[in-house]
Amino acid sequence: MIRLHVSPKLCSGCRSCEMACSYAHAEVEARVAGGLGGLRPGLPRVRVSVTGTRAFVPMLCFQCDEARCIGACKYGALERSLRTGAIEVNEERCTLCGLCAAACPFGNMELEHSRPAMVKCDLCRGEPACAKFCPTGALRGASLPR
């Protein structure tokens, strides 16, 4: 089980996490999409939001225990990984109806138009790249016993 600790108070807004996320997923996508993937910095799974008081908040999927997205999906395309605890999109089953993204209360899931595919944080299948590259400790990965 992987858990990501998010500490907005420590975030400097450098967005290294966004770039790390894009790089980490480019390879996987290239394989899944048969060469159509590649690096797209425009749609990382983690995004640093700037609040009205100029605070930085890294936003990414919370992998909710009672996840609305899973309940919203009618095609069994969202499954929780037993190994990492992340909710993962089964792209073969996904029909791109978009109800998961609509149901997510936090906006941490969205449609990538170029591929197209629903994208969300999958904790990098166990080794979150964002946490690895975060210089301030605002994002920290921890492995928990099940």
Add this chain to the structure above:
Amino acid sequence: MIELRLDGELVLASEGERLLDVARRVGRRIPTLCDHPAVEPEGACRLCVVEVRDRAEGPGRVVPSCLERVQPGLDVRTVTQEVKLVRQTVVRLLLRRAPESAALRSLAEEVGGKSSEAVREPTEPAEINWGKSSGAVWASEENAGGAGCVLCGICTRLCAAAGYDAISIQGRGAEARVSGPGGEPPEACTGCGVCARACPTGHILLAESGGVRRIWGRRFEMIRCGGCGEATLPRELAELESRRLGVTLVELTHCPTCKRRSSAEKFGELPARRTREGLSESGPMKGVAR
């Protein structure tokens, strides 16, 4: 585990696995049109046929690999004269129904034979406009103006899986086509557009412009995001799913960007707290998240 032969090679498969999945798992390219991982197989297109032999001698049977399950000692061949002939014939017949389909034309080239003669003149494949409200408008108001339907049933099965059951195959034989009950625009359609997205031939047309989505001869008003005004979901879909999921209509139809912005506001303002690891973090996800 079940042991069987695939093109002479010994392969292992799990109980109940489909021949199609086994063949693809070991790297065989099996063409299909009607298979969709989210719904049960129907054996509608007959393109995925393979030849199977239960015993060493005797003639083989040509069966759709999407319906046939593994059996111990089964001898499966994915490329035989019989298999090629069936696929070529199937593609030729399907091309008569859907001559404009780019997917079908590339399949015809792949299976070869006489079917490839029928596909000389390339025309532009039907293009599905998806998502953004500023998309193109289809030349034809008629929904049946697409590339041609091969009655694969992916749309009807997905529609049933979604619980709408709005469209089905109406009529028989040459008259058969997908539509709402009685050939009318489907009343139960919510405009979700899943059928258009999944249609293998690009027959089902979905048009969206000016906050209106058109599909199956019906018009759906798109609800706009309360934050930025981007068209998100058709009203009928949003109202139905809002009741099913117990989520307010406003929340369901806010776009991810605006939702993310407003939740970041909340999380950014939360006081730091101590955690077991000794980190300072804000804890907004208590009770909701792990």
